[in-house]
Amino acid sequence: xxxxSQHPSRVICKSGTSVKIECRSLDFQATTMFWYRxxxxxxxxxxATSNEGxxxxxxxxxxxxKFLINHASLTLSTLTVTxxxxxxxxxxxxxxxxxxxxxxxxxxTRLSIL
Amino acid sequence: QQQVKQSPQSLIVQKGGIxxxxxxxxxxxxxxxxxxxxxxxxxxxxxxxIRPDVSEKKExxxxxxxxxSAKQFSLHIMDSQPGDSATYFCAASSAGNTPLVFGKxxxxxVIA
Numbered sequence: 001x002x003x004x005s006q007h008p009s010r011v012i013c014k015s016g017t018s019v020k021i022e023c024r025s026l027d028f029q030a031t032t033m034f035w036y037r038x039x040x041x042x043x044x045x046x047x048a049t050s051n052e053g054x055x056x057x058x059x060x061x062x063x064x065x066k067f068l069i070n071h072a073s074l075t076l077s078t079l080t081v082t083x084x085x086x087x088x089x090x091x092x093x094x095x096x097x098x099x100x101x102x103x104x105x106x107x108x109t110r111l112s113i114l
Numbered sequence: 115q116q117q118v119k120q121s122p123q124s125l126i127v128q129k130g131g132i133x134x135x136x137x138x139x140x141x142x143x144x145x146x147x148x149x150x151x152x153x154x155x156x157x158x159x160x161x162x163x164i165r166p167d168v169s170e171k172k173e174x175x176x177x178x179x180x181x182x183s184a185k186q187f188s189l190h191i192m193d194s195q196p197g198d199s200a201t202y203f204c205a206a207s208s209a210g211n212t213p214l215v216f217g218k219x220x221x222x223x224v225i226a
Contacts, residue, residue: 004157006157031211032211034213034214041219041221042218042219043203043216043217043218043219044158044203044216046213046214049213093157093158095157097211099211100211102148102160102163103148103160103214104160105150105157105158105159105160106157107155107156107157108155108156108157110155
């Protein structure tokens with residue numbers, strides 16, 4: 001089946017640091033990638049939709065300058081949390097799809113800001 | 115405004131029993147209804163999905179029942195096992211590659 005790899009799986013860093021999370025589709029070309037945020041025991045909250053070669057579309061309330069998304073190729077999208085603060089600590093999950101095919105999710109990145 | 119309502123929030127089922135999770139949606143433009151299974155510390159994994167042209171889809175122990183007129187769909191897990199203990203999310207999306215709208219999740223515990 002389709003595999004989406006997300007890296008790193010866990011990151012702990014100091015407040016003010018910028019953190020980059022990678023999302024790769026390993027066996028298909030991901031025309032669209034999605035980034036979600038999930039708080040403990042809650043559902044997934046869509047942050048942004050990213051189409052290859054285009055600017056990401058952010059959901060209402062998500063700061064574009066805070067969460068930088070790049071989708072430069074059909075197999076890679078990155079999410080950079082700039083100047084991270086403790087309130088940015090969360091579980092970040094990406095998903096990828098090819099055309100109208102089902103979304104497949106990565107295993108998430110646990111971000112902890114001290 | 116929550117577009118996909120999921121219930122129950124948590125569920126405890128005896129091993130071998132049937133687990134039933136329900137979802138209701140509001141947007142009639144939705145035409146794709148997947149169920150995801152998520153274990154702690156992992157991303158959601160696609161379990162089974164259905165489109166409105168059928169009323170039921172079965173894959174192994176997992177069955178989706180779909181009621182278009184009532185705008186409801188449900189997941190049935192037959193012969194539930196302790197390994198099925200996880201959080202289950204229903205979701206919905208409209209035509210094309212539009213973002214999924216997720217329910218709030220159901221935490222299933224299957225006890226021996």
